[in-house]
Amino acid sequence: MRFVPITLKHSAAKVDRRSAVRSMLLIFAAVVIAVTGMVFTALDRVGHYANQLDEERSRESVSGALQTFQRQLAATLHDYAAWDDAADHVYRSSGLVWAKRNFGAMTDNNELFDVAIIVDHTGRIVLGYSEGEPVTGSLEDYITPEVWSLLDKIRSAREGVLPEETSFTRTSRGAAAFGVALIRMKSGQLVAPQGEGRYVIFMRHLTEATVDRLANAYVLPGLRIEQPLEQKSHRVLILSPAGKPIASLRWEPRSPGNISLAQVRPLVWCAVAMVAIYFVLLFVSGSQALARLSADEEAAIKLSLTDRLSGLPNRTGLFADLSELVGTAQRSGLDVALLYLDLDGFKEVNDAYGHATGDQLIRAVSAGLAVLVGEGAVLARLGGDEFAIGFLSKNAEADAAALAERVMEFLGEPLTMGDRIAVIGCSIGIACSPLGAVAGEEVLRRADMAMYRAKEEGRGRWSAYDPAMDAEREERNRLELDLRQAIEREEISVAFQPVVDAQHMRLSGVEALARWTRQGHGPVPPDVFIPIAESTGLIDQLGLCVLRTACEALRDWPELTLAVNVSPGQFRDPAFAERVALVFQETEMDPARITLEMTETYFIQNPARARDTLNRLKKTGVHIALDDFGAGFSSVGYLRQFGFDRMKIDRSLVAAADLGGRAVDMLQATVALARSLDIPVTAEGVETNAQAVALRIAGCDQLQGFLFGKPMPIAEIARLRQREEPLFRLSGLA
Numbered sequence: 104m105r106f107v108p109i110t111l112k113h114s115a116a117k118v119d120r121r122s123a124v125r126s127m128l129l130i131f132a133a134v135v136i137a138v139t140g141m142v143f144t145a146l147d148r149v150g151h152y153a154n155q156l157d158e159e160r161s162r163e164s165v166s167g168a169l170q171t172f173q174r175q176l177a178a179t180l181h182d183y184a185a186w187d188d189a190a191d192h193v194y195r196s197s198g199l200v201w202a203k204r205n206f207g208a209m210t211d212n213n214e215l216f217d218v219a220i221i222v223d224h225t226g227r228i229v230l231g232y233s234e235g236e237p238v239t240g241s242l243e244d245y246i247t248p249e250v251w252s253l254l255d256k257i258r259s260a261r262e263g264v265l266p267e268e269t270s271f272t273r274t275s276r277g278a279a280a281f282g283v284a285l286i287r288m289k290s291g292q293l294v295a296p297q298g299e300g301r302y303v304i305f306m307r308h309l310t311e312a313t314v315d316r317l318a319n320a321y322v323l324p325g326l327r328i329e330q331p332l333e334q335k336s337h338r339v340l341i342l343s344p345a346g347k348p349i350a351s352l353r354w355e356p357r358s359p360g361n362i363s364l365a366q367v368r369p370l371v372w373c374a375v376a377m378v379a380i381y382f383v384l385l386f387v388s389g390s391q392a393l394a395r396l397s398a399d400e401e402a403a404i405k406l407s408l409t410d411r412l413s414g415l416p417n418r419t420g421l422f423a424d425l426s427e428l429v430g431t432a433q434r435s436g437l438d439v440a441l442l443y444l445d446l447d448g449f450k451e452v453n454d455a456y457g458h459a460t461g462d463q464l465i466r467a468v469s470a471g472l473a474v475l476v477g478e479g480a481v482l483a484r485l486g487g488d489e490f491a492i493g494f495l496s497k498n499a500e501a502d503a504a505a506l507a508e509r510v511m512e513f514l515g516e517p518l519t520m521g522d523r524i525a526v527i528g529c530s531i532g533i534a535c536s537p538l539g540a541v542a543g544e545e546v547l548r549r550a551d552m553a554m555y556r557a558k559e560e561g562r563g564r565w566s567a568y569d570p571a572m573d574a575e576r577e578e579r580n581r582l583e584l585d586l587r588q589a590i591e592r593e594e595i596s597v598a599f600q601p602v603v604d605a606q607h608m609r610l611s612g613v614e615a616l617a618r619w620t621r622q623g624h625g626p627v628p629p630d631v632f633i634p635i636a637e638s639t640g641l642i643d644q645l646g647l648c649v650l651r652t653a654c655e656a657l658r659d660w661p662e663l664t665l666a667v668n669v670s671p672g673q674f675r676d677p678a679f680a681e682r683v684a685l686v687f688q689e690t691e692m693d694p695a696r697i698t699l700e701m702t703e704t705y706f707i708q709n710p711a712r713a714r715d716t717l718n719r720l721k722k723t724g725v726h727i728a729l730d731d732f733g734a735g736f737s738s739v740g741y742l743r744q745f746g747f748d749r750m751k752i753d754r755s756l757v758a759a760a761d762l763g764g765r766a767v768d769m770l771q772a773t774v775a776l777a778r779s780l781d782i783p784v785t786a787e788g789v790e791t792n793a794q795a796v797a798l799r800i801a802g803c804d805q806l807q808g809f810l811f812g813k814p815m816p817i818a819e820i821a822r823l824r825q826r827e828e829p830l831f832r833l834s835g836l837a
């Protein structure tokens with residue numbers, strides 16, 4: 104058989120967490136980048152603004168320097184042109200010497216002007232000096248179109264308008280400020296008639312030395328004169344009278360913004376780096392803590408889904424796995440099969456050999472099943488001695504049945520636990536979820552129910568879920584309800600089975616047995632309703648009711664003993680002994696006539712508490728018998744250990760007496776052992792003469808069974824009491 108392989112994943116949470124960590128990291132990075140970007144943008148803005156401010160200041164300074172330069176020339180020009188001596192000499196031909204000395208010679212090494220030219224009203228040059236020397240070459244080099252334009256302007260100026268103008272021009276020696284003025288009296292009075300005046304032209308070149316001086320005076324580092332350029336930054340254009348660029352003054356920008364930025368930037372980077380490091384450290388420690396936490400959480404989850412003893416998934420783990428299986432089945436068109444296993448003899452092994460051995464057995468079974476089932480299926484321990492196997496299959500029912508057979512075969516083999524060997528079988532319930540149509544929990548419930556059916560049908564077998572089982576479960580529920588009502592309405596009656604003394608076969612006592620006739624259904628056997636009463640807690644009421652009825656019935660027949668059955672469930676009531684004593688008191692029954700019969704289960708499970716209850720019961724004066732000896736695991740040792748007053752050997756052992764041989768030897772040895780401990784023995788289920796003979800020989804002092812009488816109403820016991828002769832005459836006695 105092949106399972107369809109499955110992979111179960113519990114790692115969704117881990118994936119979630121990882122992506123959360125990743126997105127957190129991204130957010131951190133984005134925040135750091137955004138903050139860095141904002142800080143640097145702001146710094147850049149501040150820097151840029153500072154640069155701009157400085158550019159404007161420098162531009163104002165340079166423009167101011169140029170204006171001052173021009174104004175100085177204008178002032179000098181005014182001093183020389185509106186000068187009485189000049190007006191006196193320049194208009195006369197004899198005055199040329201004076202003009203050479205006072206104008207021409209002054210151009211040498213002069214801070215105020217370096218070119219002086221005098222022209223008459225026709226434009227003819229009267230005198231031309233440059234740097235202290237007469238201009239030898241072409242004077243046209245100095246009389247540029249700009250100069251002509253101002254000259255024309257002054258020549259045609261109306262009266263009353265100041266006949267002086269300054270501007271800039273470019274000569275062969277470079278850019279220069281120049282001025283043109285009419286030579287006149289200081290008072291403004293003209294020497295020649297209007298239109299026939301003489302004019303002086305002064306120039307001052309923007310030489311490198313001059314520019315340097317300007318730079319120093321106006322604190323403009325790197326100021327120099329250049330050809331006019333389109334580029335406008337760090338430059339002021341020098342314009343001709345017509346507004347044409349002649350040259351430009353360029354300065355070195357100080358860029359204070361850049362300087363401050365350069366100083367601040369490393370600090371800011373440092374701060375950003377520190378913040379980034381802080382974030383990284385925070386993130387690292389955070390994610391470490393997170394990883395630790397999630398590892399812890401994962402371990403806790405895993406632990407909560409795992410059974411400690413076997414290491415297999417527990418019930419919760421199985422639920423998780425099952426719902427995954429069902430989901431997969433729905434998607435892939437497969438069926439889910441589930442086997443519910445319950446070990447048959449586990450409780451007995453546990454009770455007989457102790458819990459340590461029981462644990463070993465569970466581990467051994469788990470390991471064996473794991474090997475048997477293999478990788479393709481889910482194997483879980485549901486607690487106690489219950490296991491489940493789930494798998495996906497195309498042919499679930501057949502595969503599940505085949506697997507059940509193999510599991511039973513495996514568990515049918517003897518298992519070794521340390522130095523002990525035990526054979527335990529198992530009962531298996533099977534339920535399927537075709538195409539995943541039945542939910543995981545429901546499949547589990549169905550498999551559980553099927554397993555109970557297998558148990559009921561005699562263990563060591565498997566059974567598949569059938570919807571009829573649900574109906575039966577319901578019927579059981581109704582039965583429980585009816586039983587509850589019957590107890591409340593006191594409809595439980597008591598039958599009495601005769602017990603004879605083995606010596607004379609005369610009636611020596613009775614055993615009280617509960618009887619229930621269910622309304623509308625007829626009699627229900629005690630083997631059916633007693634287990635229901637036990638599992639629902641109704642047994643407390645029922646047991647005391649039987650005891651009270653029996654006591655009342657037997658009160659007036661002091662020669663008869665009375666045996667009453669007690670269920671382990673009744674022992675759980677801490678006041679049980681007191682309640683029993685109260686019944687004796689109320690019914691005025693002598694406790695010494697009564698024997699309470701108990702099976703060994705409770706003594707094996709809770710030895711300490713059992714002994715305690717037993718002692719308290721015995722204090723009321725009642726006797727205690729160990730019932731069904733030979734049907735379970737009890738040994739003669741128990742009799743002594745718990746101080747039983749009587750032993751009742753089970754019908755199964757009695758029936759073996761018919762077979763003779765070893766069975767009879769065993770029977771005889773058991774009875775002999777009990778008698779050696781001074782414990783009297785009752786044999787029950789005696790049906791044949793041969794059994795009765797063998798039991799009497801073995802040493803039983805009381806016999807009970809259909810041979811002497813079935814359980815009967817009290818009235819019949821009353822008649823039997825009256826009989827003188829024995830209830831049965833044994834034949835074949837030696």
Ligand code: C2E
Nearest residue numbers: 616617629630633649668669670788789790807808809810
């Ligand atoms: P038990 O205590 O072992 O009772 C003896 C059972 O064996 C009775 O079955 C009785 O009818 C049956 N029996 C007696 N002699 C023979 C015989 O020769 N051949 C065969 N085949 N059977 C014989 P019953 O009345 O059906 O009771 C079954 C069991 O139900 C009892 O087994 C006892 O464990 C339980 N039970 C009955 N009444 C009460 C009760 O009031 N309280 C408690 N706790 N359990 C009760």
Ligand code: CA
Nearest residue numbers: 614668700730
């Ligand atoms: Ca009994």
Ligand code: CA
Nearest residue numbers: 730731751787
């Ligand atoms: Ca019995």
